[in-house]
Amino acid sequence: MSARRTGVQVPGMRARRLLGVFRFLIAAIEVVALVGNFEYVLGFRLFATANFFSYFTVQSAFLAVVVLLVAGAFALFADHDPPWLGTVRTIVTVYVIVSGIVFGLIVSQASTFSYRIEVPWSDTLLHFVVPALVVVAWTVDSVLAVNPPVPWSTLGWVLAYPVAWLAFTLVRGADLGWYPYFFLDEAQVGGWVGVLVGCLVCLVIFLALTAVFVAVNRWLWRRARARRAAPPGAPRRRAARAGSPAPRP
Structure with missing residues (x-):
């Protein structure tokens, strides 16, 4: 039975609702970025x-928009996300971060390969x-630790896409003579050794x-649940066992 039906407020639920709004906001920013980027590349003659x-x-940006919208809906209208959504959110988060890392590396190394990147x-x-x-x-x-912890099996799924x-990009690139990233172009x-590396x-x-993301998620989840489950007098008893006098009321 959900907390909404019982009238019991799950710890962090107000923050979870705000998080749902935040997820929708990120999705909106991502859409603006995609539209703006598409309009930008339209200016290239060979586009x-x-x-x-x-x-x-x-x-990965399109995937992020879909996942953020789904996750935002769950955050607003459910007490917690289903376990599979935690896995998908983590994977898509890794995808967008890797995209940023690769883009940063390409921009920094472009001049070495006679590229000019704006x-x-x-x-x-x-x-x-x-x-x-x-x-x-x-x-x-x-x-918040409202959702189930992200499982380690996420590592088995992240490489699938x-x-x-x-594989598709290398086959398509060999056929068209065009690659989205220069490190995939053997020339x-x-x-091909360089491409493989x-x-x-x-x-x-x-x-x-x-x-890293799975480990951090599980660590934060355990800490939050431990704090939430600890009785009010727990810190005082730990101090007494350590030989420190408990403070008087």
Whole structure:
């Protein structure tokens, strides 16, 4: 039976409702960023719509919008998220963060490969602002400990989409002669060995970030539940056992 039906307010539920609004706000910002970025690339003479939608950043941004809207609805109208949503939210959070990391690396290394990359406001939103906001929402959600903890099995799912995307992108790139990221183009990274190294580095980043997120979520969840379950006199009894006199009432 839900807390709404029983009239019992679950700890942190008001904050959870605010978190739901925050999730909707991030989704709205992501949509603005996507629209702005699409309008920006329309100004390029060789622009192709299919190429725009082939970027991992763009695809992960669409995933983030859908997941944020679903998660926002759960936060507003349910006492907790279903367990599967915690897994999906963590995975999508990792995706948008990796997109930002890769974009930052590309911008910093572009001149080495004779690239000139501009960073319009839409790219700033997509690659830096939204990932930061998503991490904030994810962290607050973990601190509230209203939702089930994220399972370690999340590590087994996070690579499914990136591996499929890499396979499709490499096949499509070989056919069209165009790649969304220069480290996937063998002509620019010294052959297929360079491409393989780039792909492996990306996959390791996905796994490492996911492991960190799951570990942090479970740690914050345990701490929040321990504080919530501790009796009011627990700190006083711990002080007495340590040899410190308990304060007088």
